[in-house]
Amino acid sequence: MLARIMGTGMAIPKLRVTNDDLAKIMDTSDEWITERTGVKARHLAVEEGTSSLAIEACKKALDNAGMDAHELDLIIAATVTPDHLLPFLSGEVQAGLDAMQAAAFDMVVGCSGYLYAISVANAYVKSGMYRNILIFGAETLSRIMNWEDRSSCILFGDGAGATVIKASEEGVICSVLGTDGKAGPALGCEARPLQNPYVHNEWDYPYVKMAGQEVYKFAVRTVPRSINEVLDKAGISADEIKYFVIHQANLRMIEAIAKRLGQSMDKFPACIQETGNVSAASIPMVLDKINREGKLERGDKLVFAGFGAGLTWGASVLTW
Numbered sequence: 001m002l003a004r005i006m007g008t009g010m011a012i013p014k015l016r017v018t019n020d021d022l023a024k025i026m027d028t029s030d031e032w033i034t035e036r037t038g039v040k041a042r043h044l045a046v047e048e049g050t051s052s053l054a055i056e057a058c059k060k061a062l063d064n065a066g067m068d069a070h071e072l073d074l075i076i077a078a079t080v081t082p083d084h085l086l087p088f089l090s091g092e093v094q095a096g097l098d099a100m101q102a103a104a105f106d107m108v109v110g111c112s113g114y115l116y117a118i119s120v121a122n123a124y125v126k127s128g129m130y131r132n133i134l135i136f137g138a139e140t141l142s143r144i145m146n147w148e149d150r151s152s153c154i155l156f157g158d159g160a161g162a163t164v165i166k167a168s169e170e171g172v173i174c175s176v177l178g179t180d181g182k183a184g185p186a187l188g189c190e191a192r193p194l195q196n197p198y199v200h201n202e203w204d205y206p207y208v209k210m211a212g213q214e215v216y217k218f219a220v221r222t223v224p225r226s227i228n229e230v231l232d233k234a235g236i237s238a239d240e241i242k243y244f245v246i247h248q249a250n251l252r253m254i255e256a257i258a259k260r261l262g263q264s265m266d267k268f269p270a271c272i273q274e275t276g277n278v279s280a281a282s283i284p285m286v287l288d289k290i291n292r293e294g295k296l297e298r299g300d301k302l303v304f305a306g307f308g309a310g311l312t313w314g315a316s317v318l319t320w
């Protein structure tokens with residue numbers, strides 16, 4: 001049996017912040033942000049938290065799948081910005097959904113989190129250990145951005161995207177995953193410093209630090225390579241793929257990836273214009289957008305692919 005997506009859902013905070021809004025509080029412009037990234041607006045959490053956004057997205061995904069929370073046997077969260085270190089996010093969501101019979105755990109793989117989570121879910125389904133799995137990415141990245149660093153904060157937003165998976169004859173065909181820990185410092189964020197009776201450290205930069213151009217080059221090189229690798233493994237050509245659902249990091253980057261694959265941009269749906277980069281939530285968010293627009297038909301072949309902190313990357317090919 002394979003992991004098949006039966007339903008999708010997403011949630012974003014109420015507060016919508018346009019590029020012009022940001023230009024009022026920092027030295028930037030709509031023109032610069034649009035031209036370099038394609039982002040026009042992002043939604044930032046004020047009243048919401050990572051768990052409330054996640055619960056909203058998961059309820060919508062369950063509803064879309066026609067599945068009751070009590071039927072879930074596993075919940076996997078992908079996040080780097082939970083509301084609490086403990087209890088962890090998937091446990092909070094399990095409680096919020098009243099899915100008390102489901103096991104739950106979090107994965108911390110940055111923007112590649114959803115890709116890692118779906119390949120883990122597929123392995124569980126193939127092994128027969130779990131049948132009904134909820135996977136979601138949820139982030140309030142605004143809490144770890146330095147709002148005085150205009151080269152990074154303009155890119156990101158908050159939100160959640162969820163998918164409900166069921167064991168089925170068709171589903172995820174295969175996946176490739178990769179990590180280059182040596183390149184990790186290109187996109188980092190310090191953890192809470194060591195503090196105990198024997199050592200005292202100040203938390204001097206508790207924000208995301210990003211070497212933007214390095215990450216850009218890494219992504220444009222690695223994502224097409226991993227897509228070609230997963231397609232080869234599946235014995236499917238790029239022309240047979242209806243949609244390439246790519247991590248929404250930068251619209252220019254997605255255009256460069258489409259060009260390298262020799263595929264039209266029509267096959268690369270996007271939501272980044274309205275959401276910014278929402279890390280692990282971005283792939284299920286775009287998927288939900290095209291699902292709600294009625295653009296997916298059972299039997300369609302899709303590719304999910306992305307990259308992120310670690311540095312990591314991943315790609316999956318699947319039957320919708």
Ligand code: UT7
Binds near residue numbers: 027154
């Ligand atoms: O999920 C993975 C997360 N990360 C990524 O995907 C990041 C990938 N990288 C990128 O998307 C791009 O590198 C950025 C959009 C982040 C930045 O674009 P860039 O073309 O690499 O710009 P830059 O940082 O090299 O800066 C170019 C210029 C600089 O000015 P000077 O030194 O040329 O005078 C910056 O100070 O643009 C300036 N600049 C800005 N100007 C207006 C940087 N940020 C801004 C800004 N508004 N927000």
